[in-house]
Amino acid sequence: MTAIKHALQRDIFTPNDERLLGIVNVCKAGKKKKNCFLCATVTTERPVQVKVVKVKKSDKGDFYKRQQTWELRDLTVVDAKDASKENPEFDLHFEKVYRWLASSTAEKNSFISCIWKLNQRYLRKKVEFVNVSSQLLEELPKAEESVPSGESQSVAGGDEDALDDYQELSTREEQDIEGMMEMCEYAISNAEAFAEKLFQELQVLDGANIQSIMASEKQVNILMQLLDEALGEVDTIEGKLSSYEEMLQSVKEQMDQISQSNRLIQISNTNNGKLLDEIQFLVNYMDLSKGHIRALQEGDLTSSKGIEACINASEALLQCMNVALRPGHEKLLSVKQQQQMFTDLRDTFARRLTNHLNNVFVHQGHDQSSTLSQHTAELTLPKHSPLHRDLLRYAKLMEWLKNTHREKYEGLSRTYVDYMSRLYEREIKDFFEVAKIKMAGTSKEAKNKFATLPRKESALKQEPESLHGSSGKLTGSTSSLNKLTVQGSNSRRSQSSSLLDMGNMSASDLDVADRTKFDKIFEQVLSELEPLCLAEQDFISKFFKLQQHQAVMPPLAQPESEEFDGSAASRIPPQTDHRHSSSSEKDMVRLMMNKIFQSIETELNTLIALGDKIDSFHSLYMLVKMSHHVWTAENVDPASFLSTTLGNVLVTVKRNFDKCILGQIRQMEEVKIPKKSKVGILPFVTAFEEFAELAETIFRNAERRGDLDKAYVKLIKAVFVNVEKVANESQKTPRDVVMMENFHHIFSTLSRLKISCLDAEKREAKHKYTDHLQSYVIYSLGQPLEKLNHFFEGVEARVAQGVREEEVSYQLAFNKQELRKVIKEYPGKEVKKGLDNLYKKVDKHLCEEESLLQVVWHSMQDEFIRQYKHFEDLIGRCYPGSGITMEFTIQDVLEYFSSIAQSH
Numbered sequence: 076m077t078a079i080k081h082a083l084q085r086d087i088f089t090p091n092d093e094r095l096l097g098i099v100n101v102c103k104a105g106k107k108k109k110n111c112f113l114c115a116t117v118t119t120e121r122p123v124q125v126k127v128v129k130v131k132k133s134d135k136g137d138f139y140k141r142q143q144t145w146e147l148r149d150l151t152v153v154d155a156k157d158a159s160k161e162n163p164e165f166d167l168h169f170e171k172v173y174r175w176l177a178s179s180t181a182e183k184n185s186f187i188s189c190i191w192k193l194n195q196r197y198l199r200k201k202v203e204f205v206n207v208s209s210q211l212l213e214e215l216p217k218a219e220e221s222v223p224s225g226e227s228q229s230v231a232g233g234d235e236d237a238l239d240d241y242q243e244l245s246t247r248e249e250q251d252i253e254g255m256m257e258m259c260e261y262a263i264s265n266a267e268a269f270a271e272k273l274f275q276e277l278q279v280l281d282g283a284n285i286q287s288i289m290a291s292e293k294q295v296n297i298l299m300q301l302l303d304e305a306l307g308e309v310d311t312i313e314g315k316l317s318s319y320e321e322m323l324q325s326v327k328e329q330m331d332q333i334s335q336s337n338r339l340i341q342i343s344n345t346n347n348g349k350l351l352d353e354i355q356f357l358v359n360y361m362d363l364s365k366g367h368i369r370a371l372q373e374g375d376l377t378s379s380k381g382i383e384a385c386i387n388a389s390e391a392l393l394q395c396m397n398v399a400l401r402p403g404h405e406k407l408l409s410v411k412q413q414q415q416m417f418t419d420l421r422d423t424f425a426r427r428l429t430n431h432l433n434n435v436f437v438h439q440g441h442d443q444s445s446t447l448s449q450h451t452a453e454l455t456l457p458k459h460s461p462l463h464r465d466l467l468r469y470a471k472l473m474e475w476l477k478n479t480h481r482e483k484y485e486g487l488s489r490t491y492v493d494y495m496s497r498l499y500e501r502e503i504k505d506f507f508e509v510a511k512i513k514m515a516g517t518s519k520e521a522k523n524k525f526a527t528l529p530r531k532e533s534a535l536k537q538e539p540e541s542l543h544g545s546s547g548k549l550t551g552s553t554s555s556l557n558k559l560t561v562q563g564s565n566s567r568r569s570q571s572s573s574l575l576d577m578g579n580m581s582a583s584d585l586d587v588a589d590r591t592k593f594d595k596i597f598e599q600v601l602s603e604l605e606p607l608c609l610a611e612q613d614f615i616s617k618f619f620k621l622q623q624h625q626a627v628m629p630p631l632a633q634p635e636s637e638e639f640d641g642s643a644a645s646r647i648p649p650q651t652d653h654r655h656s657s658s659s660e661k662d663m664v665r666l667m668m669n670k671i672f673q674s675i676e677t678e679l680n681t682l683i684a685l686g687d688k689i690d691s692f693h694s695l696y697m698l699v700k701m702s703h704h705v706w707t708a709e710n711v712d713p714a715s716f717l718s719t720t721l722g723n724v725l726v727t728v729k730r731n732f733d734k735c736i737l738g739q740i741r742q743m744e745e746v747k748i749p750k751k752s753k754v755g756i757l758p759f760v761t762a763f764e765e766f767a768e769l770a771e772t773i774f775r776n777a778e779r780r781g782d783l784d785k786a787y788v789k790l791i792k793a794v795f796v797n798v799e800k801v802a803n804e805s806q807k808t809p810r811d812v813v814m815m816e817n818f819h820h821i822f823s824t825l826s827r828l829k830i831s832c833l834d835a836e837k838r839e840a841k842h843k844y845t846d847h848l849q850s851y852v853i854y855s856l857g858q859p860l861e862k863l864n865h866f867f868e869g870v871e872a873r874v875a876q877g878v879r880e881e882e883v884s885y886q887l888a889f890n891k892q893e894l895r896k897v898i899k900e901y902p903g904k905e906v907k908k909g910l911d912n913l914y915k916k917v918d919k920h921l922c923e924e925e926s927l928l929q930v931v932w933h934s935m936q937d938e939f940i941r942q943y944k945h946f947e948d949l950i951g952r953c954y955p956g957s958g959i960t961m962e963f964t965i966q967d968v969l970e971y972f973s974s975i976a977q978s979h
Contacts, residue, residue, distance in 0.1 A: 097189030755922030
């Protein structure tokens with residue numbers, strides 16, 4: 076083993092500046108035996124690092140190599156397995172447990188001993204040794220006792236001084252050695268002589284030490300005698316101290332009595348202080364001044380000064396009643412009496428306050444009702460700000476009542492709602508009666524003005540009313556045009572149309588004036604209701620203190636069949652008892668407002684129905700106004716009574732608006748066209764134009780523009796469908812003319828009004844107008860040169876069948892003679908005559924309102940010239956070199972069209 080140890084030191088550890096201190100030959104327990112060595116090493120450089128290295132013999136040769144290294148500081152447990160019996164197995168606990176089997180128990184013990192010594196020296200006993208013999212671990216302490224502190228101890232068996240071989244000399248030791256060697260110059264050349272001299276000097280020093288010890292024996296005896304005398308003195312002092320202790324014992328007993336007395340006095344003073352604090356607490360927090368008591372019992376609730384005094388007294392009473400008593404206070408008789416007095420004062424003042432406010436509510440209701448007659452002539456609602464201002468003086472008292480007497484607070488709430496609902500019901504009913512009278516007045520004025528027209532004109536006005544009812548004056552006037560066209564002869568139709576034009580001018584003016592007046596009345600109604608509701612809601616919130624925390628819903632919020640109408644009940648959602656008990660105060664405000672203003676929604680719906688009955692186009696005005704007011708109310712408070720009510724009414728207005736649009740569409744579908752007169756611009760096309768102009772004026776900058784856009788789309792689709800339907804049913808006027816004129820009118824209207832949502836329909840109208848204009852022109856131009864048209868159609872048919880163009884002239888029906896014969900039938904004079912007849916026919920087909928005659932005539936000119944050039948081209952291709960030409964030129968055609976247009 077020694078040879079292996081030296082070999083390992085030389086080959087493995089010396090190159091790494093390490094010293095091998097312990098070694099054991101091991102193999103892994105329980106596996107195939109592969110021998111290796113566990114080595115305990117330390118580094119030669121400071122700070123010293125202690126390691127456990129696993130060394131294994133190489134498979135390729137006889138040299139050793141380092142296989143694995145552990146730091147000793149990572150070692151936690153060394154387990155020797157058995158301390159009493161010889162057992163070569165042991166475990167080392169690093170990051171995991173390594174189980175080893177040593178070649179002999181002696182080697183195992185030597186290695187464990189080495190590890191233990193290194194642990195003691197460098198790791199301060201950090202590693203735990205388990206199942207290790209105590210004798211093995213006691214070797215090192217014995218060695219430490221036999222050597223001075225700071226010197227090295229034995230680390231491994233057989234190498235006791237190995238750890239200190241390289242210990243450095245101190246500075247003083249170096250100086251002494253150098254001085255000694257200087258005194259003996261031959262120390263280096265003759266080491267034996269130097270050692271001999273040192274030995275002789277050491278013997279001299281030992282003899283001097285022995286003589287010194289023997290000389291000090293006398294001094295030791297003297298020292299012992301002095302110690303005996305000192306012990307005697309100590310006994311004397313101890314006796315005196317015992318006597319002093321007996322004397323002080325009586326003093327101590329007296330001081331204990333005094334201390335006990337002082338402690339009792341201190342406890343008494345502490346108790347007295349605490350008692351004084353309790354009394355002061357009760358006096359400070361449960362004492363109500365006589366002035367406050369007098370204010371609660373007899374205070375004036377009508378004057379501002381008296382109300383202020385009552386407020387201060389009620390707040391002081393509430394503080395006294397809500398004081399947090401300490402344990403045991405409620406058992407004191409004086410406290411019970413004081414609490415009973417507070418309860419009596421609270422009940423007395425609550426009763427006085429409730430009676431006074433009940434009287435105020437009743438008197439204010441009667442006083443307000445007496446002033447209603449002043450507002451009947453004007454469309455205004457009475458202002459309640461004086462009542463609110465007077466009652467708000469009691470707001471703090473209402474809050475006190477809410478916190479102290481919930482039943483009386485709820486009773487006052489019911490009383491206020493009851494009286495105010497009656498008052499507001501009368502005021503709102505009278506207000507809406509005035510509004511209805513003013514609205515009815517506008518329609519009566521219109522009827523009176525119409526009565527001044529001649530009998531024929533008034534008769535013209537009555538027809539559409541009987542046909543369409545209350546569908547609106549715009550639709551009535553246009554429908555009357557339709558009725559007039561059914562009349563019969565053209566002379567009577569022209570006379571009726573002239574009368575109608577006069578009536579329409581006055582009707583249009585009257586419609587605008589009436590609708591503007593209605594719009595102002597409706598806006599006045601909403602403008603009066605809005606501040607009234609907002610002011611009342613603000614007052615309820617402030618007066619009844621219903622703004623912040625959760626509260627129990629008062630009984631007045633319970634819907635009752637005899638007090639709630641259907642509309643009000645529908646706004647109150649069904650709620651469970653738990654929902655009633657936990658509803659927010661905002662819900663309480665809204666429900667109180669529902670009870671007070673339960674007639675507003677009904678009256679508004681009645682007024683809206685009246686306006687819609689007078690003129691269905693009033694729904695446009697109402698939709699814009701109502702939308703604006705709903706938007707304003709929602710910005711203030713989306714859940715308020717005003718916002719909810721106006722939102723419900725807005726639904727009704729929107730429904731009426733939709734009915735108005737459906738009525739317009741139904742009139743389009745029911746229109747009847749005359750059979751013996753030209754159609755012209757259809758009544759519902761004109762009606763759509765007037766509707767769009769009116770709607771654009773009303774909905775300018777409106778919030779609900781989307782509703783109008785949807786209505787536009789519905790109406791324009793119905794217009795398109797019914798124009799095509801009428802065109803297909805027309806007998807007198809060609810279908811293309813009906814389509815062309817009406818779609819031209821629609822396109823002009825949409826281009827002028829610039830309605831963005833109808834851009835696609837505008838393009839479609841232009842497309843339909845252009846297509847039918849071209850179709851009408853082509854159809855009409857077939858008449859003046861009919862035989863020539865048929866001849867060249869036959870030529871084109873032969874070419875299409877495969878006949879070569881230059882061979883067409885050899886066909887019997889299409890030879891040159893036949894061509895000359897057909898051309899001779901259309902000299903310039905005959906062509907001009909045919910075009911003149913065509914102009915007259917087109918003039919009969921077209922109506923004067925659209926002024927499309929010159930447009931159509933110019934299009935016909937272009938088409939005629941195009942056909943002329945086409946004929947000449949066919950002659951040149953199918954009859955080459957024949958010299959056949961038309962009897963008139965393009966210049967002649969231009970002169971014909973120009974002269975005909977000028978002559979007419």
